[in-house]
Amino acid sequence: MVDAYIVRAIIAIILLAINASIAGSFTIFRNVTFLVVGSAHAALAGAALAILLSINGFNMDPMVGAILFAIIVSLAASKAKEKTNIAIGIVFALSMSLAVIFISAIKEQAARVWGLLFGDLLLLTDQDIAVMVVVTVLVIILSFYFSREFLFISFDKEGARANGINVDLLDYLLLSIIAISTVVIMKGVGAILVYAMLVAPAAAANETARSIIQVFFISGIIALFSGLSGIAITIYFPIAAGAVASLIASLFYIIFALKK
Amino acid sequence: MNSIEEDKAVVARNVYFSYGKNEAVKNVSFECGNEFMVIMGPNGSGKTTMIKLIMGLLEPDKGEIKIFGKEPQKMRKLIGYMPQKESIARHFPVLVKDVVLLGINKKIYGRREIERAKRALDKVGLLHLWNEKFSNLSGGQQQRVMFARAIVNEPRIIIMDEPFNGVDIPSRERIMNVVREEKKKGNTIIAVLHNINPVLHDIDKLLLLNREMIAFGHPNDILTEYNLERAYGGTVTTITCREGYCHPLIGDSHG
Ligand SMILES: Nc1ncnc2c1ncn2[C@@H]1O[C@H](COP(=O)(O)OP(=O)(O)O)[C@@H](O)[C@H]1O
Numbered sequence: 028m029v030d031a032y033i034v035r036a037i038i039a040i041i042l043l044a045i046n047a048s049i050a051g052s053f054t055i056f057r058n059v060t061f062l063v064v065g066s067a068h069a070a071l072a073g074a075a076l077a078i079l080l081s082i083n084g085f086n087m088d089p090m091v092g093a094i095l096f097a098i099i100v101s102l103a104a105s106k107a108k109e110k111t112n113i114a115i116g117i118v119f120a121l122s123m124s125l126a127v128i129f130i131s132a133i134k135e136q137a138a139r140v141w142g143l144l145f146g147d148l149l150l151l152t153d154q155d156i157a158v159m160v161v162v163t164v165l166v167i168i169l170s171f172y173f174s175r176e177f178l179f180i181s182f183d184k185e186g187a188r189a190n191g192i193n194v195d196l197l198d199y200l201l202l203s204i205i206a207i208s209t210v211v212i213m214k215g216v217g218a219i220l221v222y223a224m225l226v227a228p229a230a231a232a233n234e235t236a237r238s239i240i241q242v243f244f245i246s247g248i249i250a251l252f253s254g255l256s257g258i259a260i261t262i263y264f265p266i267a268a269g270a271v272a273s274l275i276a277s278l279f280y281i282i283f284a285l286k287k
Numbered sequence: 288m289n290s291i292e293e294d295k296a297v298v299a300r301n302v303y304f305s306y307g308k309n310e311a312v313k314n315v316s317f318e319c320g321n322e323f324m325v326i327m328g329p330n331g332s333g334k335t336t337m338i339k340l341i342m343g344l345l346e347p348d349k350g351e352i353k354i355f356g357k358e359p360q361k362m363r364k365l366i367g368y369m370p371q372k373e374s375i376a377r378h379f380p381v382l383v384k385d386v387v388l389l390g391i392n393k394k395i396y397g398r399r400e401i402e403r404a405k406r407a408l409d410k411v412g413l414l415h416l417w418n419e420k421f422s423n424l425s426g427g428q429q430q431r432v433m434f435a436r437a438i439v440n441e442p443r444i445i446i447m448d449e450p451f452n453g454v455d456i457p458s459r460e461r462i463m464n465v466v467r468e469e470k471k472k473g474n475t476i477i478a479v480l481h482n483i484n485p486v487l488h489d490i491d492k493l494l495l496l497n498r499e500m501i502a503f504g505h506p507n508d509i510l511t512e513y514n515l516e517r518a519y520g521g522t523v524t525t526i527t528c529r530e531g532y533c534h535p536l537i538g539d540s541h542g
């Protein structure tokens with residue numbers, strides 16, 4: 028018999044791989060890897076705020092708060108990027124400060140945010156999985172429906188605009204999808220490792236793929252393989268599954284980049 | 288309204304545009320019908336801004352622009368656009384066919400769209416690269432693919448921003464051959480160029496810009512040392528060729 032928590036972990040890894048494939052690939056295409064870490068920090072603030080609100084009688088799933096904050100900061104940072112690097116830095120500093128303030132305000136319950144900080148692949152609840160499924164389905168539908176527009180914007184914004192695409196709006200949507208996927212992946216591997224799990228598989232795939240479709244495919248397989256290996260190893264050794272997964276995903280990038 | 292003007296592909300009257308306090312285009316007027324028109328001027332002289340105004344991607348602060356007598360925003364479907372090559376991403380594996388197909392505004396591509404894309408690519412002589420990675424192509428081939436994308440919808444007006452920067456001579460000639468064909472078909476072609484000499488004899492109208500309009504007309508009428516000095520802020524030597532065209536010696540040092 029396989030334990031229920033292992034089954035949940037495996038389902039989570041499949042969801043992570045889907046997000047790493049779709050959002051990771053678009054992060055590489057759109058050249059916005061710098062947004063991932065910042066929106067992850069913002070997600071911590073959002074989760075802590077949701078818990079704070081819940082303590083005070085306004086019920087909100089921490090993941091919903093995390094997603095909202097991740098989106099807001101991601102959009103703000105992309106706007107700031109057009110100004111200076113300092114402006115993005117300040118946006119990120121702001122979101123980290125808020126994270127620490129909110130976490131310190133929820134003292135006894137701060138441990139609930141640590142799940143997002145360090146990841147808790149083996150501690151996920153049924154409700155966590157349910158939220159991850161809903162969010163992932165949303166990511167799949169939106170990315171599929173707007174795939175042409177997202178590619179066009181990534182390839183050349185001016186051309187996309189001239190072709191009648193609402194570039195500003197759809198670019199925001201694309202960045203929002205990336206932020207949402209960032210939070211889903213954080214549930215599994217935490218804020219510290221989300222960059223490795225979201226960016227590394229797609230970056231590795233981008234080095235070796237011969238077409239756009241292949242990037243999505245190969246990155247998904249790398250993420251899935253890394254995640255499942257992480258779980259398999261932690262069954263026998265007492266180390267963090269998310270960390271092992273991120274390590275393997277990063278190694279893939281190094282190997283593919285060197286091979287080139 | 289005057290009916291002759293309504294028929295003109297592009298009419299600009301006293302157009303002004305600023306980015307904040309930065310006046311990029313000042314009091315520009317021109318008309319362009321079934322012609323090959325070139326916009327020329329130093330870096331930062333408002334050429335790209337002018338093109339974006341024509342396409343309705345920017346709106347004039349003052350003055351007006353009409354495309355076949357109508358608002359540019361409503362006429363975008365009639366325009367094929369080839370952006371400056373610096374604005375194109377090459378860090379992920381888009382294929383040549385992907386690039387050309389992007390020009391077609393459809394969610395899903397059927398056989399008709401594929402045929403159209405292939406025909407456009409064939410016109411620039413690159414059909415054999417259909418399945419190739421865009422980033423594997425030479426600079427000249429990439430520009431030919433971008434040109435194919437610009438003509439894939441059989442537009443009435445083709446607009447190109449510095450199409451020949453870093454482009455080899457065969458690629459340039461390939462594109463120019465299509466430009467000549469398109470003109471014969473009755474269409475309008477507008478190009479921003481740094482070095483106009485290789486195509487000077489094809490140019491019907493030249494717009495000399497340095498934020499404000501320096502001159503507009505046939506190259507032979509406006510390529511005077513006086514105008515060139517006002518546009519480029521220094522003495523520009525010119526050479527008159529056997530056919531009587533006045534060639535300014537600039538542009539070769541750019542891009
Ligand atoms: N998006 C923009 N925002 C602010 N200023 C701009 C923008 N685009 C161009 N400019 C400024 O407008 C002026 C004209 O630019 P541009 O039209 O690109 O010139 P050109 O194409 O002739 O090199 C330049 O001073 C440039 O810095």
Ligand SMILES: [Mg+2]
Pocket residue numbers: 334335336371448
């Ligand atoms: Mg320009």
